[in-house]
Amino acid sequence: MSVSIDDVRAAASRLDGRIRHTPVLRADDGVWFKLEHTQHAGSFKTRGMFNQxxxxxxxxxxxxxxxxxxNAGLAAAYAxxxxxxxxxxxxPLTAPAVKVAKLGKLGAHVVQVGNEYAEAYEAALARASTTGALFCHAYDDPAMVAGNGTLGLDLLDQIPAGFDTVLVAVGGGGLIAGVLAALGPTHRVVAVEPSTASALHSALQAGAPVDVPVSGVAADSLGARRVGRIAFEMAAGIDSVLVDDQAIVDARRRLWDDYRLAVEHGTAAAFAALTSGAYAPAPGERVVVLLCGANTNPADLA
Structure with missing residues (x-):
């Protein structure tokens, strides 16, 4: 299963007037940040959920x-x-309180069940089957992926001088699959995952999606036990790197201290690839870091 640039363009037309074309910021070291954490409902998933x-x-x-x-729930509730x-x-019962509270404010009926996303997923599937509601997948759906990919079209418009590489934090893979669909083979797309939640990295090593244990500071947003089929098929052959929890915490703090950007730990994982040295750009390589979500408690950044 694959998503094409035509699918992304169709999504962009469908989403016209419904999403923010979030800005980019040139960092002091020449790296670009895509400020997708300023999207409606606080993450890129609003693009995909609206389109779905x-x-x-x-x-x-x-x-x-x-x-x-x-984040997908917030996007669903907002849309x-x-x-x-x-x-x-x-x-899951482990979902951050700040996200659960916001779901209620957006008018969604919230059900907390299980300790991991996978358990909430099974319960949601059963509920949709019972009620006849449309089940909206958080990442492994072609329309979700195509909607997410519209931020790649943003980048092409917003950085006309060009860029070479995009660092993308990966959970279930809906974002990286969309970016790959939008940018195609002309740009390097690098997957970044926590070492304690490495669904895509493990799948690429195994040659097929596999279940992985999930833990760590970014598990609330990058905690998919198994990468989506779409992302696995589209990510074949890309660079994939892992970062540890301390690198993620340090990168999140640096984004706040140096740029006053308050993001969640999963988002900071992409930047952690640079700050930890897990990904070392070549001289002159033009890098974009996707800052994809801000649904976090900022109290520990003060």
Whole structure:
């Protein structure tokens, strides 16, 4: 299963006027940051979730059901509110309180179940089957991936001088698959994962998606136990690097201290690839870091 640039362009047309074309920032060392954490509902997933719902056409009376570690649920709740449909979101008991509270504020009915995303996912599937609601996958859906890929089109417009490499934090793979679809083979796309939640890295090593243990500071947003089939197929042959928890914490702190950018730990993983040396750009290599989500408690940044 693959998603094409034509699918991304169709998503961009569908999303016109519904999403923010989030800005880019040139860092002191020449690295570009894509500030997608300023997107509606606080993450890139709003692009994909809107596209997934709109592409489905007429919705059932029961509305939509989603499973999430937090961000996909927030995106589903926001999109449903804007479209005037009911949203029911299943999240694990370990979901950050800040995300759960925000889901309620957006009008979603929240159900907490299990300790991992995978358990919330199974419960959400069962609920959708019972009610007839549209199940909106958090990452392994072609429309979700195509919507996410629209930020790649943003980058092409926003950095006309060009760039070589994009560093992307990976959980289930819906973002990196979208970026790959948008940018194609003309740009290097690097997958960055926590060493304690390495679904894509492990799949690439094994030659197929496999279940992995999930833990660590970024598990709430990068905690997919198994990478999506779309991402696995589209990511064949790309660079994949791992970063540890301390590198993620340090990168998140640096983004705040140096740039006053408050992001979640999963988002900081992409920057941690640079700050930890897990990815070392060649001389003159033009690098973009996707800062993909900001649904975090900023208290520990003060």
């Amino acid at each position: 719902i709109l592409a489905a056409g007429a919705l059932p009376a029961a509305g939509i059901v989603a499973a999430s570690g937090g 449903a509110r804007e479209l005037g449909v009911r949203a029911e979101v299943f999240v």
